[in-house]
Amino acid sequence: xxxxxxxxxxxxxxxxxxxxxxxxxxxxxxxxxxxxxxxxxxxxxxxxxxxxxxxxxxxxxxxxxxxxxxxxxxxxxxxxxxxxxxxxxxxxxxxxxxxxxxxxxxxxxxxxxxxxxxxxxxxxxxxxxxxxxxxxxxxxxxxxxxxxxxxxxxxxxxxxxx
Amino acid sequence: xxxxxxxxxxxxxxxxxxxxxxxxxxxxxxxxxxxxxxxxxxxxxxxxxxxxxxxxxxxxxxxxxxxxxxxxxxxxxxxxxxxxxxxxxxxxxxxxxxxxxxxxxxxxxxxxxxxxxxxxxxxxxxxxxxxxxxxxxxxxxxxxxxxxxxxxxxxxxxxxxxxxxxxxxxxxxxxxxxxxxxxxxxxxxxxxxxxxxxxxxxxxxxxxxxxxxxxxxxxxxxxxxxxxxxxxxxxxxxxxxxxxxxxxxxxxxxxxxxxxxxxxxxxxxxxxxxxxxxxxxxxxxxxxxxxxxxxxxxxxxxxxxxxxxxxxxxxxxxxxxxxxxxxxxxxxxxxxxxxxxxxxxxxxxxxxxxxxxxxxxxxxxxxxxxxxxxxxxxxxxxxxxxxxxxxxxxxxxxxxxxxxxxxxxxxxxxxxxxxxxxxxxxxxxxxxxxxxxxxxxxxxxxxxxxxxxxxxxxxxxxxxxxxxxxxxxxxxxxxxxxxxxxxxxxxxxxxxxxxxxxxxxxxxxxxxxxxxxxxxxxxxxxxxxxxxxxxxxxxxxxxxxxxxxxxxxxxxxxxxxxxxxxxxxxxxxxxxxxxxxxxxxxxxxxxxxxxxxxxxxxxxxxxxxxxxxxxxxxxxxxxxxxxxxxxxxxxxxxxxxxxxxxxxxxxxxxxxxxxxxxxxxxxxxxxxxxxxxxxxxxxxxxxxxxxxxxxxxxxxxxxxxxxxxxxxxxxxxxxxxxxxxxxxxxxxxxxxxxxxxxxxxxxxxxxxxxxxxxxxxxxxxxxxxxxxxxxxxxxxxxx
Ligand code: FES
Ligand code: FES
Numbered sequence: 004x005x006x007x008x009x010x011x012x013x014x015x016x017x018x019x020x021x022x023x024x025x026x027x028x029x030x031x032x033x034x035x036x037x038x039x040x041x042x043x044x045x046x047x048x049x050x051x052x053x054x055x056x057x058x059x060x061x062x063x064x065x066x067x068x069x070x071x072x073x074x075x076x077x078x079x080x081x082x083x084x085x086x087x088x089x090x091x092x093x094x095x096x097x098x099x100x101x102x103x104x105x106x107x108x109x110x111x112x113x114x115x116x117x118x119x120x121x122x123x124x125x126x127x128x129x130x131x132x133x134x135x136x137x138x139x140x141x142x143x144x145x146x147x148x149x150x151x152x153x154x155x156x157x158x159x160x161x162x163x164x165x
Numbered sequence: 166x167x168x169x170x171x172x173x174x175x176x177x178x179x180x181x182x183x184x185x186x187x188x189x190x191x192x193x194x195x196x197x198x199x200x201x202x203x204x205x206x207x208x209x210x211x212x213x214x215x216x217x218x219x220x221x222x223x224x225x226x227x228x229x230x231x232x233x234x235x236x237x238x239x240x241x242x243x244x245x246x247x248x249x250x251x252x253x254x255x256x257x258x259x260x261x262x263x264x265x266x267x268x269x270x271x272x273x274x275x276x277x278x279x280x281x282x283x284x285x286x287x288x289x290x291x292x293x294x295x296x297x298x299x300x301x302x303x304x305x306x307x308x309x310x311x312x313x314x315x316x317x318x319x320x321x322x323x324x325x326x327x328x329x330x331x332x333x334x335x336x337x338x339x340x341x342x343x344x345x346x347x348x349x350x351x352x353x354x355x356x357x358x359x360x361x362x363x364x365x366x367x368x369x370x371x372x373x374x375x376x377x378x379x380x381x382x383x384x385x386x387x388x389x390x391x392x393x394x395x396x397x398x399x400x401x402x403x404x405x406x407x408x409x410x411x412x413x414x415x416x417x418x419x420x421x422x423x424x425x426x427x428x429x430x431x432x433x434x435x436x437x438x439x440x441x442x443x444x445x446x447x448x449x450x451x452x453x454x455x456x457x458x459x460x461x462x463x464x465x466x467x468x469x470x471x472x473x474x475x476x477x478x479x480x481x482x483x484x485x486x487x488x489x490x491x492x493x494x495x496x497x498x499x500x501x502x503x504x505x506x507x508x509x510x511x512x513x514x515x516x517x518x519x520x521x522x523x524x525x526x527x528x529x530x531x532x533x534x535x536x537x538x539x540x541x542x543x544x545x546x547x548x549x550x551x552x553x554x555x556x557x558x559x560x561x562x563x564x565x566x567x568x569x570x571x572x573x574x575x576x577x578x579x580x581x582x583x584x585x586x587x588x589x590x591x592x593x594x595x596x597x598x599x600x601x602x603x604x605x606x607x608x609x610x611x612x613x614x615x616x617x618x619x620x621x622x623x624x625x626x627x628x629x630x631x632x633x634x635x636x637x638x639x640x641x642x643x644x645x646x647x648x649x650x651x652x653x654x655x656x657x658x659x660x661x662x663x664x665x666x667x668x669x670x671x672x673x674x675x676x677x678x679x680x681x682x683x684x685x686x687x688x689x690x691x692x693x694x695x696x697x698x699x700x701x702x703x704x705x706x707x708x709x710x711x712x713x714x715x716x717x718x719x720x721x722x723x724x725x726x727x728x729x730x731x732x733x734x735x736x737x738x739x740x741x742x743x744x745x746x747x748x749x750x751x752x753x754x755x756x757x758x759x760x761x762x763x764x765x766x767x768x769x770x771x772x773x774x775x776x777x778x779x780x781x782x783x784x785x786x787x788x789x790x791x792x793x794x795x796x797x798x799x800x801x802x803x804x805x806x807x808x809x810x811x812x813x814x815x816x817x818x819x820x821x822x823x824x825x826x827x828x829x830x831x832x833x834x835x836x837x838x839x840x841x842x843x844x845x846x847x848x849x850x851x852x853x854x855x856x857x858x859x860x861x862x863x864x865x866x867x868x869x870x871x872x873x874x875x876x877x878x879x880x881x882x883x884x885x886x887x888x889x890x891x892x893x894x895x896x897x898x899x900x901x902x903x904x905x906x907x908x909x910x911x912x913x914x915x916x917x918x919x920x921x922x923x924x925x926x927x928x929x930x931x932x933x934x935x936x937x938x939x940x941x942x943x944x945x946x947x948x
Contacts, residue, residue, distance in 0.1 A: 023288065037193035038186015040418075042366045043451040047871035050366060078186035091184040095176050098840050102671030103183025104366040104418025110184060126884070133879035137871065139366050139419050140671045142847030142908070143879040145840060 007071035011036070012080025020067045026060075027051045029067035030077060038078035038107045042137070049136030052108040052115075053077045059115035061135070078107035081114065090114045090153040099149035101140035112136050113150045117157055124154040170684035171899075174836040178690060179675040188416045191370035191385045192448045199372070200229055202434060202447040203290035205280040205297045206456065207272035210308070210528035210864020211319060212301035214270055214279065222282060222296040227289030230441040231297065232433075233280045234267035242266060242436055243402040245429065247493035248644035251331050251502055254521075259331040262322025262526065264492035266402075266429040266436075272301070273321055273491030274530050275864055276456025281433050283441050287448075306528040306864035310488035311465055313525040321491065321526040330489060330524040331498070335506045336580050340517035341471075344480020348471035352554035358542045359931045360463035360488070360858040361851075362874060363535045365670075367418020368454045373434035374444040381409050382439075386431045388414040388698075389424045389668050390708025393645065395700045397427050397495070404435050414698040417670035421848070422534040423458045424670065425710045426495040430457075455869040460858055461535020463488040464501060464542050470550045476558055478513055478569045483520040483546060490531035497533045498524065503581075503641050504539025504629070510578035511547035512589045512625045512802060513569040518579045528864040534710065536848055537906040540628040541913060548624040548914035553927055562918075563597060566625050582629060584800045587828060589625060591890050596623070596804035596826035599886050605808070618811040618942075619821070622918025626911040627802040630903030631716030633795035648794035649713065650705045651721035653682075653729050655787040657774040659767030660692040663725075666706015667718035668698050672905065673837040674714060680833055681719055681899075685726050686733075686766060687753035704790075712903025715833065716799045720897045724791035732787060736773055737764045739780040799894045801902040803827035805846075805911035807919040816939025818854055818920055825887045825911065830894040830902035838904045842887050845908020851877040852909070853916035857932045875932070 008017045011034060018033045030036045030053070039062055042050030046064040053062045054076040062070075081088045090113050093099070100106040116132045117124065124132075129150050130143070138146060169175050182188050219231040245264040252258055267278045280297050284290035305319040312318055313328040321328055345351055365387075372385040382405040388394050391412040399407035417424060430447055438445045449457070464487050471480040487501035506520040551569075555562035570589045577583045597603075605621050612619035632638060635646030652664040663678055679693035696702050709718070730750065737755035738745040747758045755764045772778065776785035808822040825842055832838050855875040859868045868874035893900030913931060920938060921927045926945035930937060 021288065031193075035195075036186070037190075038188070040190075040367070041192070041448075042368070043871050045451065045870045045872050047876075048366065048451075078184075082185055087184065094184050095180040098177070098836050100180060100183055101673070101840060101844060102365070102367065102419040103180070103188045103416065104190065106183050106188075107186050130879040130882075137366065137876050137878060139364055139421070139848070139876070140844045141840060142843035142845075142877075142885065143882055144843040144884050147879060147884065 005068040007068055009070055009072065010074045012076060022068060024067045025063055026065050026067045026070045027062035030062060036077050036079050040104055040107060042104065047137065049112055050105050050108040052111040054111060054115065059112050078111060081110065088114065089156050090117065093149040093153035097145050097149035097152055099141065099146040105136060105138040109136050109138065109146055113153065116150065117154045120154065121158060123158050124151060126151065169690045170680055171833050173680065173834065175676055175680055175690065175834055177673045177676040178679065179673065190367055190416045190418055191372060191387050194372050194385050196372065196374050196444040199444040199446055200283050200285060201287040201290045202437065202445050203282050203287065203294040204278045205282065205294045205299065207268065207275060207277045207279055209272060209301050209303055210275050210306035211304040212272050213304065214268060214272065215300040215302055217280060218298040219280065221298065222293040225289065225293035225296055227285035228293045229283045229443060230437065231280060231282050231293065232437055232440055234265050234269035237267055237433065237436060238265060238269055240436065241403055242432065245427065245492065246401055247498050248495050249499035250642040251333055251498040253331040254334045259498055260325035261493050262324045266432045274528050275866055276453065276530065277491065278429050278433065281437055283437055283443065283445050308527055308529055308860045308862065308864055310463065310486045310525040310527055313527045314486065314523060321528065325526055328526045330493065330526060332523045333502055334519065334521045336519035337517055338519040341480045341482045341519035344471045344517045345469055345482060348479055349474040350472045350558060352470045352550055352557055354468050354550050354553055356466045356468065356546060356549060357930050358462045358464040358545055359852060361461045361535055361856050362455055362858050363421045363423035363458055363461060364876060365419030365421055365423055368449040368451060369424065369428065369430065369458060370448040371431040371434040372444060372446040373438040375435065375439035382435055383411045383413065384431055384435050385413045385415065387417050387424050388412065389417065389420040389670055389710055391668065391698055391700055392666060392706040393708055394427055394431065398432060402432050404432055411701045414668055420670045421536040422461065422538055422710055425708060426459050426533055451871065452869045455874065456866055457530060459494045459531050459533035460490065461532065462542060463532050466546055468546050468550050470554055472554065472558065476560060476565060476568060478515045480517040481509060481515050483509055485520065485522045487522060487524045488527050488529065488532055489524050490527060490529045492531050494531035494533040497531060500534050500539045505543050507581045508540055508543040508627060508629060509547065509580055512571060512627050514571045516579065520580065529860055536845065536909040537628065538711065540906065541910045544624065544626040544910045545914050548626065549917065552622060552918040562623055563593060563602065567593060583797065585797055585895050586892050587800060587802050588890065588892050589802055592802065592804040592826045592828055593625060595888055595890060596806045596824050599826065599888060600806040600808065600822060600824040602806065612810055618813055618923040619808065620811065620919045620923025621806065621808045622915050622922055623804060623806045624911050624915035624918065625804045626907065627800055628906060628910050629798040630712035630801055631795055631799045632711045632713055633717060633798055635794050646794065647707055648792050649707055649717040649721040650790065650792050651725045652788065652790040653722065653725040655729060655770050655773065657771055659688065659770035661688055662694050662696055663722055664696045664703045665718055665722065666703055667714040668709040672709065672714060672841065673834065677833045677837060678719065678722060681722060682726065685730065686750055688766060712905040715901040716894065716897050716903050717793060717795055719899055719901065720795065721791050721793035723898045724793050725789045728789035728791065729787060733769055735780055735783065737769050740764055740772060740778065795897060797896045799830065799896060799902040801827065801829050801904065801907055803907060803911055805915040807915040809919040809923055811920060811923045811938060813942060816935035816942060818933060818938055820850065820883045823883055823885045825885060825908065826890065827904065827907050828890045828892050829904045831891055831900035832889060838889065839887050841904045842908045843885055845906060846885055846912045847877050847882055848909045849912025850882060850916055853913040853931050853933060855881060855932050
């Protein structure tokens with residue numbers, strides 16, 4: 004068993020977990036943050052993506068103990084109160100989701116992708132950056148559209164702020 | 166059209182919870198006292214179970230119970246069934262082998278459950294499952310349906326001699342033979358429709374809860390079809406009486422057919438909850454899903470198409486062998502028969518058609534409906550053979566199709582279906598225009614200058630949606646009717662709840678169904694809620710598959726809305742002292758036509774419940790229900806064109822353009838419909854280029870994870886050009902045909918026709934991986 008402590012969505016949380024507990028299970032089962040999903044057991048699908056110290060990671064491929072001392076943001080912590088994050092808003096506006104199961108991971112991956120490309124994104128880059136996320140419903144068409152639109156809004160926002 | 170009514174691109178109501186992580190899927194459910202299950206599964210494809218020793222497992226930390234097939238049998242839980250009775254052409258009924266929810270004496274595919282462990286944590290359950298010792302005596306296995314029907318093949322079920330489940334036919338064999346014998350040209354093909362794994366992103370899961378105090382069972386399950394799950398589990402499997410069993414399918418993360426069926430796990434979890442006295446949750450991991458979800462397709466077909474000297478189709482003969490896996494799953498027998506052979510006229514007027522289908526047991530996972538179910542297999546046969554014929558005859562594939570299109574409706578095909586309406590040439594024209602078909606040769610030449618082989622292929626599909634009518638499917642062997650139910654409840658303050666027997670697992674019903682209500686009564690969609698997926702809330706339903714939610718489910722809502730409207734008008738006429746016939750509903754108000762007398766919707770609703778001033782003899786309240794049983798299938802159709810570039814050095818195929826032109830009849834929300842087409846195309850392209858479920862000769866599934874089974878990723882696909890034409894369906898009140906499966910049906914032949922065009926070799930199997938394409942290309946250049 005390991006004692007762990009981390010900041011999740013702005014709140015400090017502690018737990019006592021089996022050594023084999025994965026971060027995704029700690030989030031889902033200990034913290035009840037069920038927005039982060041498990042879609043595979045080989046780190047292929049990306050349904051479990053969260054931000055760890057500001058970077059997108061697959062929470063099924065690290066131990067909860069490894070994440071101790073880190074800052075984690077999950078899909079539940081992305082919106083600013085009642086205000087949706089621009090990526091969330093873009094997914095809704097562009098119908099970037101159907102069953103919604105891949106969606107939290109997609110949105111977390113997209114947010115990270117946009118942050119790493121402040122100069123903006125093109126379709127080819129978005130498609131290759133989505134390498135680690137699988138969606139069975141949308142055919143990606145509208146996911147790509149949503150990410151491009153969000154990137155556009157956010158870089159405009161950044162330009163205005165600068 | 167209003168801003169939220171029929172035809173509007175309204176953003177989805179349900180998205181709010183999904184994009185904020187507040188969706189509630191079965192794995193998210195927590196019941197007090199809940200424990201976790203793991204199944205012990207067969208590592209062999211075919212073996213006798215000599216013994217199962219659970220003693221060590223029972224002593225493992227956290228273990229609450231270990232239960233086996235013998236115990237479930239002893240408790241009188243029934244075998245799983247196939248609900249479509251098919252008769253062979255000699256009149257004998259299909260041969261169904263027994264399928265116990267957990268195997269007792271023999272296993273017939275890798276992954277078949279033999280025992281369940283219930284423990285405090287999932288980890289402990291899995292650890293203990295590994296400690297269950299099962300002694301197997303391995304038997305020879307057979308994987309391939311053709312081999313399974315050959316003499317000397319290993320026998321799977323004593324009930325099915327030679328592994329033949331049924332030998333079925335449809336159409337006129339003599340007429341088809343005659344057409345072929347007297348044809349000016351006959352095109353012959355042998356085709357394999359590759360086996361697929363549906364792979365909904367949410368793995369299957371079940372949570373069974375037996376409440377001892379109430380003697381009542383609740384089952385949360387990843388189902389497209391909770392009501393049918395309840396009736397089957399109660400009436401056939403004996404798990405619980407129907408009135409004491411509640412089935413809840415909350416948010417479900419995709420289904421594509423694979424979640425229509427009743428699987429062993431939900432039955433076992435419910436039963437195990439009673440046995441162990443705790444709520445039992447099981448969630449599949451991805452490899453379990455690969456091993457045990459019903460797979461799709463897996464047909465081997467020989468086809469012959471006859472033409473006269475004028476290139477008119479005169480006859481079609483099809484011979485298919487279909488793999489149904491180790492057991493017959495709930496709908497399996499209907500897929501290669503009534504959902505397949507009845508569409509073998511395609512969009513074409515063919516005077517003589519005959520199809521023979523044999524199905525076989527093999528040592529593989531059960532095969533059942535997957536997105537399109539039978540229709541993709543039929544379309545693949547038709548559209549590959551037509552395109553091939555065009556090449557052989559040296560005519561344009563588009564013109565050969567156009568020449569043979571059915572143009573007069575209704576049209577009775579020689580294989581049961583009566584097409585009600587359609588305009589196939591319109592879709593063909595729209596697709597050719599969008600794809601700049603005329604400019605293709607120039608693009609091909611340009612690609613050649615870059616060392617690339619460019620090809621173009623098309624596919625004109627038809628499908629039969631909204632499976633119906635009940636009487637007809639009953640005569641074809643279905644175990645239940647295929648109507649849908651709806652209830653519309655107008656609350657006191659005028660908000661509206663619609664209870665539907667359809668189930669949404671990504672199709673956006675909460676939005677489209679609300680749009681329908683908005684169109685009728687002007688109530689904002691935010692004030693309309695859609696209730697589904699819970700047998701305690703909705704009395705009866707048939708679930709969602711076969712694109713039936715619009716054509717059948719919404720038609721039931723329309724019928725209920727008609728009744729609500731009639732009563733609302735009566736109330737308004739009484740309060741406004743007007744004639745009932747003069748009341749119109751507009752913008753959320755009930756008005757007396759031609760006057761300024763109006764009654765807001767909510768006041769009418771309040772009056773219905775306050776009941777202080779209702780017409781004499783009127784019952785208070787405003788709530789109506791309806792069942793709708795369609796009079797025919799609906800027939801969406803369309804044309805897909807795919808353009809590819811093949812790299813001759815590597816065999817890699819890139820889709821450079823994909824155009825879809827569909828006729829779905831009337832459309833409620835174009836945004837959602839386009840999304841359905843995108844998703845379907847991705848699955849169809851996946852089948853054509855990437856996806857293939859492979860067993861090795863001993864029956865081990867060698868594509869049992871996302872490391873081995875190639876799921877289409879964003880980088881594998883292009884953006885799609887989609888458009889619709891809308892010939893209303895005359896058969897239902899909304900003129901809807903259905904759109905959920907089109908993409909998966911129309912795209913595989915379009916893609917393969919394009920690749921074969923590029924490489925100049927028609928002998929290409931799916932998935933057309935780089936290696937397959939490269940080999941076919943080498944074979945072609947050798948000739
Ligand atoms: S669950 Fe983490 S990648 Fe699939
Ligand atoms: S929306 Fe269903 S898997 Fe992506």
